[in-house]
Amino acid sequence: MIDLIVFLVAAAICLVGAVGVVVARNPVHSALMLVMTLFGIAVHFVAQEAHFLAAVQVIVYAGAIVVMFLFVIMLLGVDVHTKLDLGGLKGQRVAAAAFGVVGLGVLVFLMTRVEDGITSQPAGTPIDPNTPDINQLAHSLFDQYVFAFELTSVLLIIAVIGAVILSRKPRPELEESQGGES
Amino acid sequence: MEVTEGWYLVLGALLFIIGGIGLLLRRNPLVMLMCVELMLNGVNLTFVAFSRILGDVAGQTVVFFVLVVAAAEVVVGLGIVVAIVRRSPGATADDLSVMKG
Secondary structure, three states, rough: OOHHHHHHHHHHHHHHHHHHHHHHOOOHHHHHHHHHHHHHHHHHHHOOOOOHHHHHHHHHHHHHHHHHHHHHHHHHOOOOOOOOOEEEOOOOHHHHHHHHHHHHHHHHHHHHHHHOOOOOOOOOOOOOOOOHHHHHHHHHHHHHOOOHHHHHHHHHHHHHHHHHHHHHHOOOHHHHHHHHHH | OOHHHHHHHHHHHHHHHHHHHHHHHEEOOHHHHOOOOOOOHHHHHHHHHHHHHHOEEEHHHHHHHHHHHHHHHHHHHHHHHHHHHOOOOOOOHHHHHHHHH
C-alpha cells in the first residue's frame, strides 16, 4: 500500500513538473519545474532500490546541471514578457502533435499487448540482493564496462574544450597585433 | 493494487513524450535543452525499471553513461546558446534559420 502511495505521489510530481517545463513562460520557472521532475525521478529510483543512482540524480542533475541552466539564464538576462512562442517553423506544431499522438498510441498498444511481462533472461551481472547496489555498480562499471567508462572521460574533455572555445570572447585587437608581429 | 514495474515503464514513456512535444513546440533554446533533459530522464527511469525486471545491474550502469552524456550535452549546448545570444540578443531557435545557405 505504501508502495502505491509513494509511486502515485512521485509520478504526479514528475508529470506536473514535466508539463510545467513545457508550458512555463519564464525560463526560470521551467528550470525549477525541471528540478521538481528530477526529484520525483530520484524518489522512483529509491523505490526501485537504486539508492546510489538516486543520490547521483539529485547531486548531478538537480545540483549541477540545473544550476548551470539557471546560471546561463541569469547571464543572458530573463525577458519576463515573452509570450509562450510556439512553433515558429512551418509544420512544427503538426510535428509535435504527431509525435504525441504516435507516442501515446504506441504506449497504449504496448500496454494492451504485453500482459505477461518481460521474461527474457539477463545477459550481464545479475543483481545480488545481499550486497549494496553501489558495490555492484562499481564492479559492473570498472570490470565489464571499463572501456566505455574511459571513453566517457574523453567525451567530457572534448565537451570542456568545446565549451571553452565556444564561449571565449574574440579579441580582435590581440589577434591583429599578433598577426602583425608574425 | 500493487505497483508493478510496468508502471515505471509507462511513466518513463510519458516523460519522454512530454519532453519530445516540448522540444518541438518551444522556441527558446534553453527550454529546448531542458526538454531534452526530460527525455533523457524518461529513458533513465526505463533503464532502472528494466534493470529491476531483468535482475541485471548493467541497466543501472547505463544510467551513469547517460548522465555523463547529458552533462556533456548541456555544457556544449549552453556554450552554443551563449555564443548565439551574445551575437544577436533575444534570438530564438528559429532565428538560426539565417544560417541556411
